[in-house]
Amino acid sequence: MTRPQNLSGWLKLVLPWLLFAALLLLPATGPSDNIIRLLFLTAVWTTTGLGWNLIGGMTGQVSFGFAVFFGLGAYTTALFMQYGHTPYFGFVGAAAAAMVASFFIGLPTFRLRGPYFVIATIGVTEAVRVIMNNLEITGGASGYRITENKPFNPLEHYYTAIAAVALAVLVSTIIANSKFGLALRAIKQDQDAAADLGVNPYTSKLWIHAIAAGLTGIAGGIYARRAAFFYPGDVFAFSTGISILLMPVIGGIGTVWGPVLGGVIFVIVEEQISVKFPNFHLLIYGSLLIIIILLEPDGLLGLLRRLFRLFPHQQAKTRLAGDPG
Amino acid sequence: MAILEVEKLTKYFGGVAALKDVSFDIPQKQICGFIGPNGAGKTTLFSVITGAHRPSGGRVQLHGKDITGMDSAALVKKGVARTHQVVRPFKAMTVIENVQVAVHYGRRAVTRTSAAREHAMEALKLVSLDHKAPLMASALSLGEQKRLEVARALATAPELLLLDEICGGLTGAETRAMMELLHRVREGGTTIMYVEHDMKAIMAVCDRITVLNFGQKLAEGKPEDIQNDASVIEAYLGKTDFGSKKRA
Numbered sequence A: 001m002t003r004p005q006n007l008s009g010w011l012k013l014v015l016p017w018l019l020f021a022a023l024l025l026l027p028a029t030g031p032s033d034n035i036i037r038l039l040f041l042t043a044v045w046t047t048t049g050l051g052w053n054l055i056g057g058m059t060g061q062v063s064f065g066f067a068v069f070f071g072l073g074a075y076t077t078a079l080f081m082q083y084g085h086t087p088y089f090g091f092v093g094a095a096a097a098a099m100v101a102s103f104f105i106g107l108p109t110f111r112l113r114g115p116y117f118v119i120a121t122i123g124v125t126e127a128v129r130v131i132m133n134n135l136e137i138t139g140g141a142s143g144y145r146i147t148e149n150k151p152f153n154p155l156e157h158y159y160t161a162i163a164a165v166a167l168a169v170l171v172s173t174i175i176a177n178s179k180f181g182l183a184l185r186a187i188k189q190d191q192d193a194a195a196d197l198g199v200n201p202y203t204s205k206l207w208i209h210a211i212a213a214g215l216t217g218i219a220g221g222i223y224a225r226r227a228a229f230f231y232p233g234d235v236f237a238f239s240t241g242i243s244i245l246l247m248p249v250i251g252g253i254g255t256v257w258g259p260v261l262g263g264v265i266f267v268i269v270e271e272q273i274s275v276k277f278p279n280f281h282l283l284i285y286g287s288l289l290i291i292i293i294l295l296e297p298d299g300l301l302g303l304l305r306r307l308f309r310l311f312p313h314q315q316a317k318t319r320l321a322g323d324p325g
Numbered sequence B: 001m002a003i004l005e006v007e008k009l010t011k012y013f014g015g016v017a018a019l020k021d022v023s024f025d026i027p028q029k030q031i032c033g034f035i036g037p038n039g040a041g042k043t044t045l046f047s048v049i050t051g052a053h054r055p056s057g058g059r060v061q062l063h064g065k066d067i068t069g070m071d072s073a074a075l076v077k078k079g080v081a082r083t084h085q086v087v088r089p090f091k092a093m094t095v096i097e098n099v100q101v102a103v104h105y106g107r108r109a110v111t112r113t114s115a116a117r118e119h120a121m122e123a124l125k126l127v128s129l130d131h132k133a134p135l136m137a138s139a140l141s142l143g144e145q146k147r148l149e150v151a152r153a154l155a156t157a158p159e160l161l162l163l164d165e166i167c168g169g170l171t172g173a174e175t176r177a178m179m180e181l182l183h184r185v186r187e188g189g190t191t192i193m194y195v196e197h198d199m200k201a202i203m204a205v206c207d208r209i210t211v212l213n214f215g216q217k218l219a220e221g222k223p224e225d226i227q228n229d230a231s232v233i234e235a236y237l238g239k240t241d242f243g244s245k246k247r248a
Helices: A007-029 A033-058 A066-082 A087-109 A116-134 A154-176 A179-189 A191-196 A201-227 A238-251 A258-276 A280-295 A299-310 A312-321 B042-049 B072-078 B095-105 B113-126 B142-155 B172-187 B199-205 B223-227 B230-237 B241-247
Strands: B002-013 B016-027 B031-035 B057-062 B080-082 B160-164 B191-195 B208-213 B216-221
Touching: A007 A033, A007 A154, A033 A066, A033 A154, A033 A179, A033 A201, A033 A238, A033 A258, A066 A087, A066 A116, A066 A201, A066 A238, A087 A116, A087 A154, A087 A201, A116 A238, A154 A179, A154 A201, A179 A191, A179 A201, A179 B095, A191 A201, A191 B072, A238 A258, A238 A280, A238 A299, A258 A280, A258 A299, A280 A299, B002 B042, B002 B191, B016 B042, B016 B057, B016 B191, B016 B208, B016 B216, B031 B042, B031 B172, B031 B199, B042 B160, B042 B191, B072 B080, B072 B095, B080 B142, B095 B113, B095 B142, B113 B142, B113 B172, B142 B160, B142 B172, B172 B191, B172 B199, B199 B223, B208 B223, B208 B230, B216 B223, B216 B230
Parallel strands: B031 B191, B031 B208, B080 B160, B160 B191
Antiparallel strands: B002 B016, B002 B057, B208 B216
């Protein structure tokens, strides 16, 4: 990575580490169980949002079907634990299962042009949910229960989730700054032009979809282990897939920190507002989406960036530090 | 020794033959021009050779190996690159990033970012766009976008370069600079196939010219021979009834 050239460059480099350190040290300050639970949920959902953003944001292949990877992660982790493995081995299995599933969706549809991938992601979600509703070894529609032979430790769940979201941020940052990330951005803008420069759009999409699915699978496993009980109508629901997509879109599609911001907002809205005012959260999402689509396609992060540019002080500084011309 | 051998290449769009039994060889390190009236099949020929369209019949060989119907990304890695008549820059990326993609994924397959940026800068210098490197590609004028298109194709380090109307929309001075560039690229060992409507430009720069008409090869030869070929004049200007009457 290149050395940052101005203040905002240094902030970008330092802030993630400060945030990470704060999250690691937070339990020492004795927060309430509810704060830990909320941060756990934020970390889990942000991980899925970051995963989705790799294929939906960076590569421009919109998927409504990430609930499949989330649910598969949940069930795979549960089954691994059922057969006596550690949950952490279960998370690895969850990532692998989700990646395999991603190839089932991607192999036939990424070859086609047009909306086939999007349509397939909707169809596969519904199909998998129906299958899981009727699959007897996982309890069908009545769900699955995980039993652990040790006392419930919220902090272990918390740290696992923080590790997952840190991994997702790290993977996203590395990809965004790599030649692979550059190719993905090229594919998003014009996949034929990208192919004319030697980029293979088909295999690129397959791999980034698999990485995205893997991260989402891990998040599903971590979520399921803490919830200890889950059912297909929850983890495989179409609305779960929408939630995963909502975070990067609200926060800032295609960026690394947009989904993080979106994840924080998502959990606040889900946990605080939807409890007090049922269905009110849908109005909030709807309004946010309209504002974002009409005014700022780059999401809240884009809006923040634009606001900062309004300060003349900041502007002068960027002009000094920026490239000539 | 021919770098590219095209044998009876045919392409139908529905019932219309855009290319019909077109055969020719491209000798190494030459600039080979392709001309013909609108709809003669020049762009289709490029699209079929570079894998954007699958041919309905015929064969394309690179260095004696069959590459018919191979996809564009694989061909770029084998050293065949093309530009498009209608430019397609990645507008939400900077000028240098546009070229960097080609350096990373072209024949050289450079992995390190710093090395790729150096190579990209060299390609931009060739088309005199290095001073625009940090700008967004959307900020370029049409002429600059045309040059960016050429820089990207050059950055893949091609052995065979297919250029489709790179001078459309360029000023006279820019066109002359582009012709000089083509000579330099050829001296660097790259073979060029070149489609252009600007007759002056193509006659000046090409070693050989192939004329297409209604998807078929009409004539082939040195620029001066092509200029005097009766069938070529007929294809462009129509039958010279007036002249024959006078002679009678």
